[in-house]
Amino acid sequence: MPLFRPVPLSSSVLPADALNRDAASASRFGPAGVGEKAVYLGSFMRERHGYVPYDAIARIYKRVAMTKGGFSGRGMFVSAAYLVVEFREGGERSCYIGREEIADSLIAAVMAKAPGLRFMSEAAERRIRRRLEEESSRMKDDIGKEAEALAAALIRERAFLEESPSLYNALSVASRRKRSDDISRPMLRYVATAIVLLGAAASAYGVVSIARNGLGDAVYIALFGIAAVFLFSGFSVLPSGRSSRRAIQQGLDDAMAAMEGYIKGYDGFHLPARYAHPAVLTRVIRIIQEGRATGWHDAFCVMKDELKAIDSSCRVSQEEYDEIMAIKPMFLIHGWE
Numbered sequence: 001m002p003l004f005r006p007v008p009l010s011s012s013v014l015p016a017d018a019l020n021r022d023a024a025s026a027s028r029f030g031p032a033g034v035g036e037k038a039v040y041l042g043s044f045m046r047e048r049h050g051y052v053p054y055d056a057i058a059r060i061y062k063r064v065a066m067t068k069g070g071f072s073g074r075g076m077f078v079s080a081a082y083l084v085v086e087f088r089e090g091g092e093r094s095c096y097i098g099r100e101e102i103a104d105s106l107i108a109a110v111m112a113k114a115p116g117l118r119f120m121s122e123a124a125e126r127r128i129r130r131r132l133e134e135e136s137s138r139m140k141d142d143i144g145k146e147a148e149a150l151a152a153a154l155i156r157e158r159a160f161l162e163e164s165p166s167l168y169n170a171l172s173v174a175s176r177r178k179r180s181d182d183i184s185r186p187m188l189r190y191v192a193t194a195i196v197l198l199g200a201a202a203s204a205y206g207v208v209s210i211a212r213n214g215l216g217d218a219v220y221i222a223l224f225g226i227a228a229v230f231l232f233s234g235f236s237v238l239p240s241g242r243s244s245r246r247a248i249q250q251g252l253d254d255a256m257a258a259m260e261g262y263i264k265g266y267d268g269f270h271l272p273a274r275y276a277h278p279a280v281l282t283r284v285i286r287i288i289q290e291g292r293a294t295g296w297h298d299a300f301c302v303m304k305d306e307l308k309a310i311d312s313s314c315r316v317s318q319e320e321y322d323e324i325m326a327i328k329p330m331f332l333i334h335g336w337e
């Protein structure tokens with residue numbers, strides 16, 4: 001439980017006893033938390049500073065902010081995730097989360113506690129409706145009974161996956177981490193270690209020098225500043241247990257095993273566990289409904305070819321970019337098999 005009792009962020013409040021129990025048992029997601037009765041948001045100085053009961057929430061969703069020179073429809077970007085809560089009484093409150101996978105896990109936890117809430121912004125819902133209308137206009141009226149039956153079966157499979165967002169989100173996150181590790185240069189880790197060691201040595205030398213000679217010489221202050229730069233620049237890529245190749249591979253294996261166990265409960269599921277994500281099925285369904293393939297194998301191959309062809313020279317919408325970033329690493333780390 002937070003050191004201080006969370007304050008209400010809306011006009012709806014919980015009784016003191018219920019709030020204490022709920023805050024104490026809430027699951028932590030970065031500076032925020034998810035309880036049985038409310039979601040808890042952090043402020044600049046304090047984690048889980050305020051709370052909003054579920055009955056006071058109209059919408060709760062992830063908002064992604066891009067760094068300078070961010071999303072332009074080309075290549076990669078660095079992002080920071082915020083949790084946005086819109087109140088039924090009007091107004092909203094946002095909370096900086098940082099990593100997108102933490103925000104995704106938080107929203108999945110809220111879905112389990114309060115499935116009746118809306119988990120997209122109004123703007124996102126409008127974009128999706130517009131996209132579905134555009135897709136409907138491209139669909140063929142008669143794609144054949146076999147293709148219609150396959151599309152219907154895949155839609156049911158997609159709904160089955162969407163019942164457990166934590167599983168496919170975990171698989172997507174683990175695949176992205178594995179892909180990043182595969183293309184990273186191992187030498188950078190050793191350089192980071194050398195930088196941190198150099199910073200520690202410089203700090204120790206500075207302390208000893210000041211103890212012997214006093215603070216009269218400004219060069220030692222500069223030495224401390226340089227040491228701090230070395231330390232903080234090195235810590236972001238410093239090798240650790242969580243970022244080791246063994247830990248990353250284990251995380252991927254665990255995510256695939258969890259998904260494998262889940263889809264075993266669905267007879268005849270088309271996707272292998274390593275690619276089991278609703279976005280993959282969405283792209284395959286679209287290909288079938290547009291009449292570009294009639295069978296599963298052909299549609300799956302067309303989908304992979306399209307995904308392969310998308311690179312930094314392609315211009316795509318924000319929604320498609322998010323979709324591609326969620327699923328393409330899965331195929332890259334497995335060699336498109």
